[in-house]
Amino acid sequence: MTHFDSICEKCEELIQPYLDRELSESERLEAEAHLEGCGYCSKRYRFEVSLRRYVRHACCSEEMSPELKAKLASLRTPLD
Amino acid sequence: MAEAETDARRLATEARDRVRFEEEVLELADQVYRVARRLVSSREEAEDLVQETYARAFRSWRSYTPGTNLRAWLMRILTNLNIDRGRREQRAPDMQPMVEGDYFLYNRLEETSGPADEERIVERLSQDSIVDALASVPHDFRDVIVLVDIGDFSYQEAAQILDVPIGTVMSRLHRGRRILKGELAGTAAAEEES
Numbered sequence: 036m037t038h039f040d041s042i043c044e045k046c047e048e049l050i051q052p053y054l055d056r057e058l059s060e061s062e063r064l065e066a067e068a069h070l071e072g073c074g075y076c077s078k079r080y081r082f083e084v085s086l087r088r089y090v091r092h093a094c095c096s097e098e099m100s101p102e103l104k105a106k107l108a109s110l111r112t113p114l115d
Numbered sequence: 116m117a118e119a120e121t122d123a124r125r126l127a128t129e130a131r132d133r134v135r136f137e138e139e140v141l142e143l144a145d146q147v148y149r150v151a152r153r154l155v156s157s158r159e160e161a162e163d164l165v166q167e168t169y170a171r172a173f174r175s176w177r178s179y180t181p182g183t184n185l186r187a188w189l190m191r192i193l194t195n196l197n198i199d200r201g202r203r204e205q206r207a208p209d210m211q212p213m214v215e216g217d218y219f220l221y222n223r224l225e226e227t228s229g230p231a232d233e234e235r236i237v238e239r240l241s242q243d244s245i246v247d248a249l250a251s252v253p254h255d256f257r258d259v260i261v262l263v264d265i266g267d268f269s270y271q272e273a274a275q276i277l278d279v280p281i282g283t284v285m286s287r288l289h290r291g292r293r294i295l296k297g298e299l300a301g302t303a304a305a306e307e308e309s
Contacts (some may be wrong), residue, residue, distance in 0.1 A: 051289055055263060057270050075134040080234040082221050087264060089296075093245035094265055099148035103162050107144055107169045111137045 049074065054083055140169070143186055146191060150266045154197055155256060158248055164200070168193040190266065191276045194258060217274075228281030240299055244306070248298035259284055261265035267268045 052058050053066040070077050147168065152161040172179075179188050210215050222234050231239070249257065262273040263284075270288075274281040 051292070052270075052285070055270065055288075059252070078233050079221075082236070085234045086220070086237045086296075089240070090245055090249065091264060093242035094153050094249060095149050096242065097149075097152055097158070099145055100162070103148070103165065104144060106166060108141060108167050110166070110173055111141075112133060112173060 050080060050083065054080070054087065122252070125244055133176055136179065136181075137173060139185055140172055140189060143189060144169075146186065146266065147189055150261055151193060151197075152188065153249060153261045154194070156256075164193065164197055167196050184272065186266075187268065187272045190262065190268070191278075194262075194276055208285055209254065213240055220296040220300045220303070223303050227303050227306075238301065241306075244302040245284065245297065248295055248302060251298050252294050256287050256294055259287040260291045263288060 047064040049058070049062070049069065053070075053111065058066060070080055132136070143163070148161065148165050151164045151168070152158065155161050155164060168189065172189055174244055175192075179185065199211045221233065221236065225231065249260070252260065257272055258277060262268045262276060263270070268276065270281050273284045
């Protein structure tokens with residue numbers, strides 16, 4: 036059973052900025068040491084990483100149209 | 116004569132700088148579009164927003180300081196235009212009771228479709244449901260998620276783009292991601308029922 040029903044306070048505090056690469060060097064080392072020793076957090080970390088990757092993939096799948104690209108280029112100041 | 120020559124040289128330098136600026140800005144178009152597309156709800160709106168952004172960027176190129184963060188400069192124009200377009204103010208939903216912390220979504224996915232590896236369980240959500248869930252996050256929170264998670268901006272850059280303190284970026288991001296996960300958990304439950 037991998038159901039999680041407790042909250043690790045350390046995790047609440049560190050995992051988001053850790054995932055966003057926003058921790059200082061010493062905080063990052065602290066987070067990594069904690070992740071290694073805490074089963075709850077390391078599972079959660081893997082889940083969060085995959086969720087973000089998946090959200091990003093789902094939300095970036097639509098490319099801009101060549102027409103729009105051409106329109107943007109046409110907005111440039113004409114050279115005189 | 117000498118004065119005319121100096122003038123000509125100045126104009127030539129300026130034209131060259133402008134061309135370089137415009138080329139750099141155009142190279143960022145795909146990234147700008149990806150962010151715009153998730154800030155608004157339709158493709159048409161995103162296309163209009165990107166066009167307005169580029170028209171304004173080209174007009175006000177002198178206000179950009181070379182060597183500074185061009186991507187963030189452009190995104191600031193874009194987010195300001197988006198707010199000026201009179202988007203509807205949305206009230207943030209009340210926080211879900213998060214007794215399970217941020218594992219709420221994981222637990223819900225597991226409940227509705229059985230245990231799975233924590234790296235694969237998200238694949239049970241359809242791409243459309245992710246896009247819809249993000250679109251339903253209120254603007255203030257969504258802006259930050261889109262800038263950080265899709266636009267790859269740092270907290271500091273997002274703070275400058277949106278003109279809010281960095282602490283606000285962090286709290287909106289945290290809360291916004293929770294709202295997003297709550298929406299996805301709702302989707303997972305609804306898909307199970309249907």
